[in-house]
Amino acid sequence: MITMDTIIREGNPTLREVAKEVSVPLSDEDIKLGEEMMEFLHNSQDPVKAEELGLRGGVGLAAPQLDISKRIIAVHVPSGDLENPEPTLSAVMYNPKILSHSVQDACLGEGEGCLSVDREVPGYVVRHNKITLSYVDAAGVKQKIRLKNYEAIVVQHEIDHLNGVMFYDHINQENPYALKDGVLVIE
Ligand SMILES: Cc1nc(NNC(=O)[C@H](CC2CCCC2)CN(O)CO)c(F)c(N2CCN3CCOC[C@@H]3C2)n1
Ligand code: NI
Numbered sequence: 001m002i003t004m005d006t007i008i009r010e011g012n013p014t015l016r017e018v019a020k021e022v023s024v025p026l027s028d029e030d031i032k033l034g035e036e037m038m039e040f041l042h043n044s045q046d047p048v049k050a051e052e053l054g055l056r057g058g059v060g061l062a063a064p065q066l067d068i069s070k071r072i073i074a075v076h077v078p079s080g081d082l083e084n085p086e087p088t089l090s091a092v093m094y095n096p097k098i099l100s101h102s103v104q105d106a107c108l109g110e111g112e113g114c115l116s117v118d119r120e121v122p123g124y125v126v127r128h129n130k131i132t133l134s135y136v137d138a139a140g141v142k143q144k145i146r147l148k149n150y151e152a153i154v155v156q157h158e159i160d161h162l163n164g165v166m167f168y169d170h171i172n173q174e175n176p177y178a179l180k181d182g183v184l185v186i187e
Contacts, residue, residue, distance in 0.1 A: 123176025
């Protein structure tokens, strides 16, 4: 089971590597890894389990954070309103690739954090507002989807990890809260 002890922290060189594509058809090992990554996200969002296991909350996870330099990410983004328990996006993505993106940029009003970063790094992390994404799903089927706003931000954070990029690499050093005109701030 993945716990916080499994997650490597900044300073570990694996977080700065470009991860390798996984072979398709998917190996049993890669399928099992994806399942464990998704299980971590579910546990981290369950107040009882998160408390029990000492997990920080997570809506995304990338294999390099487990010291595994493979292009595998898991995302589990809850809808936000408690009435509707259905997540807006829940998927393990193998070899995810951004095919195209909007001119429009966006950022989370709260900034970003990272399970591999044990410190607050304030500032806006400006990303694409909308992306068209291809990936292979856990069943080995090629998918092509369009994401926007919060879900698009989460996936971009995870794909960054596959390319050795950390969220704070995007923060403006002079003024962390500087924003160009037209950047959508997502609250
Ligand atoms: C936005 C948010 N980031 C949380 N943590 N950080 C992460 O997920 C990192 C990835 C996210 C950082 C910004 C974009 C992607 C992990 N990363 O480093 C992977 O690379 C949260 F935990 C969280 N939520 C809201 C929903 N809530 C549902 C109930 O359970 C608690 C949960 C808390 N929202
Ligand atoms: Ni992260």
